[in-house]
Amino acid sequence: MTDSLYENTGLSIVISEPLLSVRSGGVAVSYTEELSEYSHKRSAFFDYDKASITLQGDHIDADRWIEYGLGRDIQSMDEGLDTAFNGFVNSLEVVAGGLTFKRGPLLGIGNRVSAVYAALDNTTNPPTVSDRTVTTIAQDLDSQSQYGIIEKVVSSGQISTTEANQLRDAYLEENKLPETSKGINSMGAGSGISIRMECLGYGYWLSAFVYNQTLVSGVTQISDKIIAILTAETAVNTIISTDYSKIEFNGVLVSAYENDDPYGLTMIKELVAYGDVNYDRFLFMLDHNRQTVYKKQSQDPAYKYSLNENQMKTWAGAPVMPWGIKPGRWILITDFLTGTIDTPTAIRKDPRMVFIESVDFTAPYDFQIEGSKSSTVKQILSQFGMKGLVS
Numbered sequence: 001m002t003d004s005l006y007e008n009t010g011l012s013i014v015i016s017e018p019l020l021s022v023r024s025g026g027v028a029v030s031y032t033e034e035l036s037e038y039s040h041k042r043s044a045f046f047d048y049d050k051a052s053i054t055l056q057g058d059h060i061d062a063d064r065w066i067e068y069g070l071g072r073d074i075q076s077m078d079e080g081l082d083t084a085f086n087g088f089v090n091s092l093e094v095v096a097g098g099l100t101f102k103r104g105p106l107l108g109i110g111n112r113v114s115a116v117y118a119a120l121d122n123t124t125n126p127p128t129v130s131d132r133t134v135t136t137i138a139q140d141l142d143s144q145s146q147y148g149i150i151e152k153v154v155s156s157g158q159i160s161t162t163e164a165n166q167l168r169d170a171y172l173e174e175n176k177l178p179e180t181s182k183g184i185n186s187m188g189a190g191s192g193i194s195i196r197m198e199c200l201g202y203g204y205w206l207s208a209f210v211y212n213q214t215l216v217s218g219v220t221q222i223s224d225k226i227i228a229i230l231t232a233e234t235a236v237n238t239i240i241s242t243d244y245s246k247i248e249f250n251g252v253l254v255s256a257y258e259n260d261d262p263y264g265l266t267m268i269k270e271l272v273a274y275g276d277v278n279y280d281r282f283l284f285m286l287d288h289n290r291q292t293v294y295k296k297q298s299q300d301p302a303y304k305y306s307l308n309e310n311q312m313k314t315w316a317g318a319p320v321m322p323w324g325i326k327p328g329r330w331i332l333i334t335d336f337l338t339g340t341i342d343t344p345t346a347i348r349k350d351p352r353m354v355f356i357e358s359v360d361f362t363a364p365y366d367f368q369i370e371g372s373k374s375s376t377v378k379q380i381l382s383q384f385g386m387k388g389l390v391s
Contacts, residue, residue: 006032008364010079011323013038013053018071018088020148020237028073031055036194038363040076040085044328044356045272047285047293048201051076051085056194062094062101065195069094070106070178071147074199075288076323083288084323084361087201095194100183107204110152110175111143115168116261117156134261135164140176147178148237150208153261203286205239206265213258220256222271223249226284226294229264229271241291248295250276283328301353302329307336322367327356331371 006012013035016028037054051074069092076084091104114137119130134153144150152175156167211229220228227247233240252274258267272284272294281297303320304313312320312331331354354371361367 005035005038005363009038009321009323011035011038011076011084011363013055014075014077016073016075017068018148019073019239021068021071022145033057034060035363037196038076039361040323041358041360042085042325042327043358044283045269045285046201046203047287047327048086048203049358050201051087051199052196053199054194054196056192058192060193060195062096062193062195065092065094066101066103069195069197070104074197078321078323082324085199085201086288086290087199089197090200090204091198093196095196098185100185102181102183103178104198106147106178107150107200107208108175109143109147109150109178110171111140111147112149112151113138113154113168113172113175114151114261115154115156115164115171117161117164118158119161119164120158121160129158133161133164135161135168138168138172140172143176148205148208148239151210151236151263153210201286202239202290203284204265205237206233206268207263209233209236209264210261211258211264211267212261213256217255217257219253221250222252222254222274222276223247223294225254225256226268226271226292229267230292233264239290240286241289243289243291246287246291246293246295248282250274250282250294252277285328297355298329300330301332302326303331304334305331306334322365323361323363325356325359325361325367325369327359329356330354331356331369 013031014028015031034055034057035053036056037052040051041049043049053074053076070089072089073086074089075086078084088106089104090106091102094101115135117133117135119133121128121130152171154167154171156164159167206229209232211232213228227244230240230244231242234242254271254274268284272282275281276296283293283295283297285293287293301315303325304315304317305311306313312322312325314320315332332350333352333354336352354369356369357372358370359367360370
């Protein structure tokens with residue numbers, strides 16, 4: 001009999017009700033033997049990036065998953081109760097015999113909608129076009145109570161105010177609920193049920209609201225503007241922790257004024273790309289408590305990796321399981337270019353050093369690391385206003 005993923009890895013999946021649903025507060029359920037497929041990606045931006053999870057079993061309640069599964073809180077944990085991934089169900093696929101039911105993505109919903117347009121006036125000769133204009137916001141409160149507030153701004157070009165409002169309302173009506181699709185396969189086998197969840201880290205909720213700030217102009221420090229954006233998120237959905245004690249000071253000055261309806265995530269990415277006054281890179285992550293960690297990239301090695309042993313270890317020499325490898329840290333490859341010095345003295349220039357941009361883990365033991373070197377060029381270009389070159 002083949003060992004289950006839990007028996008091989010010790011990983012379990014704890015699933016709770018969505019953080020933003022009116023149904024929140026239900027009992028968390030831990031799945032172990034039902035876990036048939038698991039993979040996750042952790043990145044130097046966000047840390048918990050995405051995960052794919054499949055549960056299989058006859059007793060799983062497919063109806064409730066279809067109705068209430070989107071947005072459910074997902075936490076994968078190892079035997080030591082360390083968090084390997086934390087996020088939410090963004091889309092799901094339920095297979096029951098020959099029937100396949102797909103729902104999502106959750107963040108594809110639009111239940112708070114406005115339209116941007118340039119008002120076209122055909123009563124004049126020649127016709128005139130006004131400056132950029134934004135309609136009032138239309139909302140669906142029932143959708144928001146079940147899925148959270150997900151804001152969308154629709155670009156509508158040169159049209160009349162009436163047409164812009166019609167477009168806004170039509171978009172809201174068509175996108176206030178998750179997209180669904182069904183399929184029937186006559187060759188479907190068995191009576192068991194499988195549920196495949198595509199999950200995202202909670203940082204992606206920063207794309208669910210628009211950030212404008214028109215009360216004051218002038219400049220502000222990057223760290224303060226990041227806090228202002230996160231504070232704006234808590235006024236909408238309260239996903240991100242309001243404990244900002246892990247946000248390091250960054251004194252680079254940027255514009256405080258915003259009035260072009262940028263999404264919060266767009267603003268955060270732009271600010272993180274600036275680095276600091278010395279053009280050193282900063283990282284932006286959310287920990288397992290959804291608390292923001294904004295800090296300068298470390299210049300100290302954290303891991304050692306042996307090509308011959310195919311084993312990741314901490315700098316002190318303790319084994320690191322594949323699902324426990326964390327991004328945003330440096331690895332020394334111990335048996336590469338062995339004629340060089342044993343301890344790196346210039347971490348950015350040592351060819352044996354790899355900075356973990358992302359780590360993809362597939363249960364039970366496979367992992368793939370995307371590495372990079374440390375560079376100041378992207379930060380310099382961003383601060384010079386050439387953000388399009390460093391995306």
